[in-house]
Amino acid sequence: MRIPQVERSGEDVVVAGVCAGIARTLAVDPTFVRLVFALLAFASGAGIVAYVGAWALLPNPNEPEPARRRRRIIGTVLLAWSAILALTGLGLSNSIVWPLLIASAGAVLLRRESRTAGVALIVIGIILFVSHNSRGSATTLLAPGAVGVALIAIAGPWAWRAASDRARAEERADMAARVHDSVLQTLTLIQKDPDDARRLARRQERELRAWLYPSTATGTLADAVDAAAAEIEELHGVRVEVVHTGDAVLDERTQALVLAAREAMANAARHSGADEVSVFVEPNAVYVRDRGSGFDPDAVAADRRGLAESIRGRMERVGGTANIVSTPGEGTEVELHL
Amino acid sequence: MSASTRVVLVDDHDLFRAGVRAQLGEGIEIVGEAASVADAVQMIKELDPDVVLLDVHLGDGSGDAVIVQVAPERAGVKFLALSVSDAPEDVIAVIRAGARGYVTKAISGAELTDAVRRVADGDAVFSPRLAGFVLDAFRSGEATASDAELDQLTAREREVLQLIARGYRYKEIAARLHLSPRTVESHVSAVLRKLQLSSRHELTRWAAERRLI
Numbered sequence: 001m002r003i004p005q006v007e008r009s010g011e012d013v014v015v016a017g018v019c020a021g022i023a024r025t026l027a028v029d030p031t032f033v034r035l036v037f038a039l040l041a042f043a044s045g046a047g048i049v050a051y052v053g054a055w056a057l058l059p060n061p062n063e064p065e066p067a068r069r070r071r072r073i074i075g076t077v078l079l080a081w082s083a084i085l086a087l088t089g090l091g092l093s094n095s096i097v098w099p100l101l102i103a104s105a106g107a108v109l110l111r112r113e114s115r116t117a118g119v120a121l122i123v124i125g126i127i128l129f130v131s132h133n134s135r136g137s138a139t140t141l142l143a144p145g146a147v148g149v150a151l152i153a154i155a156g157p158w159a160w161r162a163a164s165d166r167a168r169a170e171e172r173a174d175m176a177a178r179v180h181d182s183v184l185q186t187l188t189l190i191q192k193d194p195d196d197a198r199r200l201a202r203r204q205e206r207e208l209r210a211w212l213y214p215s216t217a218t219g220t221l222a223d224a225v226d227a228a229a230a231e232i233e234e235l236h237g238v239r240v241e242v243v244h245t246g247d248a249v250l251d252e253r254t255q256a257l258v259l260a261a262r263e264a265m266a267n268a269a270r271h272s273g274a275d276e277v278s279v280f281v282e283p284n285a286v287y288v289r290d291r292g293s294g295f296d297p298d299a300v301a302a303d304r305r306g307l308a309e310s311i312r313g314r315m316e317r318v319g320g321t322a323n324i325v326s327t328p329g330e331g332t333e334v335e336l337h338l
Numbered sequence: 339m340s341a342s343t344r345v346v347l348v349d350d351h352d353l354f355r356a357g358v359r360a361q362l363g364e365g366i367e368i369v370g371e372a373a374s375v376a377d378a379v380q381m382i383k384e385l386d387p388d389v390v391l392l393d394v395h396l397g398d399g400s401g402d403a404v405i406v407q408v409a410p411e412r413a414g415v416k417f418l419a420l421s422v423s424d425a426p427e428d429v430i431a432v433i434r435a436g437a438r439g440y441v442t443k444a445i446s447g448a449e450l451t452d453a454v455r456r457v458a459d460g461d462a463v464f465s466p467r468l469a470g471f472v473l474d475a476f477r478s479g480e481a482t483a484s485d486a487e488l489d490q491l492t493a494r495e496r497e498v499l500q501l502i503a504r505g506y507r508y509k510e511i512a513a514r515l516h517l518s519p520r521t522v523e524s525h526v527s528a529v530l531r532k533l534q535l536s537s538r539h540e541l542t543r544w545a546a547e548r549r550l551i
Contacts, residue, residue, distance in 0.1 A: 239444070243470035243503045246477065278466060278505030289505045333504070 018054045053078025099128040107156050199237045221248040225281050228262040236269035244281040253318040263310040264288035264334040284338040291331040297324050343458045346370045348378040349393040361447030375399040379407045388458045394421035394428045402435035409436050418457045426471045434534050439463030461523050462530040469502040489536045498525045
């Protein structure tokens with residue numbers, strides 16, 4: 001079961017971004033959450049304590065991981081304290097508040113690993129409640145109190161599960177829509193116009209992959225080569241397989257590397273006659289290979305400006321090299337180094 | 339090869355199995371097909387094939403579950419993973435479970451036939467993508483002196499993997515590095531062994547994540 005992640009807001013900050021963070025997770029207006037905290041502040045200051053507790057408990061998106069554990073403990077204690085303040089503020093006596101709190105803690109533990117501890121705490125809560133309220137006027141509260149504790153113990157986890165089931169159902173619907181948009185459309189087209197379908201199928205495969213296995217980096221060398229490969233596929237209807245190891249930031253030099261690689265891919269797609277081009281990207285090199293017709297690099301006509309200018313010239317201007325290995329009948333590899 | 343290579347095909351898509359059946363070349367005989375982990379385990383134990391072509395994702399589990407259940411009883415059966423997945427953890431998990439190689443489903447019929455033969459002969463088969471994953475996992479900069487021999491690649495192994503990632507075939511790699519094809523194959527097998535036995539952080543993390551899912 002996935003627990004929805006609540007983070008303090010980094011942008012919408014009045015005090016520490018707690019309210020905005022909670023509001024974003026619940027998808028409600030931040031003003032509403034702020035109002036709840038403000039109202040709770042009137043219940044013996046429970047709102048203020050709760051705010052500080054939540055501040056300690058919720059991670060800041062811009063903050064590193066360490067020291068979380070201590071903050072978590074402090075936050076939980078403060079939140080429990082604010083619950084006590086709020087409940088006594090509402091006029092409930094200590095003999096009801098404390099058992100309720102202990103039983104709630106039990107219900108929380110029940111959802112985590114320690115089942116037995118959870119059950120034990122709930123039982124303790126109920127016993128405390130019964131022993132303190134079985135005599136005198138409080139007896140009348142016994143039944144509804146016990147029911148309340150039981151409801152929290154049962155309904156809490158259930159509500160949680162219902163919420164996560166809904167999230168999963170939404171995810172499935174999203175997936176279905178995605179598949180419908182791409183795969184079904186392509187299948188329909190295959191029946192009508194096989195020539196266009198191949199290109200469309202390839203593009204949608206790329207998009208679906210990008211969605212299923214999102215790349216962690218954007219604006220990097222590997223990312224830019226991927227984008228260039230997608231363009232060439234689109235333009236020439238040839239499959240371009242990109243494999244990378246490591247990555248680099250995009251600067252003037254790596255940008256030139258990407259453009260030279262793009263030209264090499266375009267050449268392979270246009271002239272080699274191969275239906276697949278392999279591209280391998282390292283932080284300071286790109287290799288573009290095809291198994292097409294190949295050519296004699298020394299005999300390239302002078303009007304083939306792509307090779308001389310767009311590939312060699314571009315690499316040399318940024319202090320790199322371009323090496324072209326081609327054998328007629330066996331294919332071509334363009335090696336670009338920075 | 340005197341007799342034909344006996345293959346069991348495990349994939350949960352009928353259409354894909356039909357495609358592979360039509361594409362596999364001479365000398366390869368598909369003796370059985372299964373669509374689930376349970377069926378596959380039973381069928382492989384019964385038929386004792388030379389090679390199992392194994393999809394990474396199956397309806398009732400993942401490909402590595404088949405290997406884990408079959409391998410102890412049928413040590414002679416070799417597994418070749420076949421997948422559309424681009425996720426390194428999927429691929430690494432099935433290799434670490436004992437598969438002798440990994441190829442993507444976009445592979446041509448002739449190349450797949452060749453890959454099956456090579457796996458049957460005991461070789462390891464790396465696709466360019468797998469070579470890329472492995473280079474990432476054994477990145478040179480992160481290797482330290484305390485790394486065990488199993489946790490790092492030799493310069494030669496790295497060179498061979500790089501050429502595989504660039505789309506070279508074993509024969510072409512051999513010619514380029516002035517080695518015999520046999521030597522290239524032994525380098526790739528050594529990398530496969532390291533991949534399966536290494537305790538390197540990235541690999542164990544991938545494996546651990548996979549088991550949690």
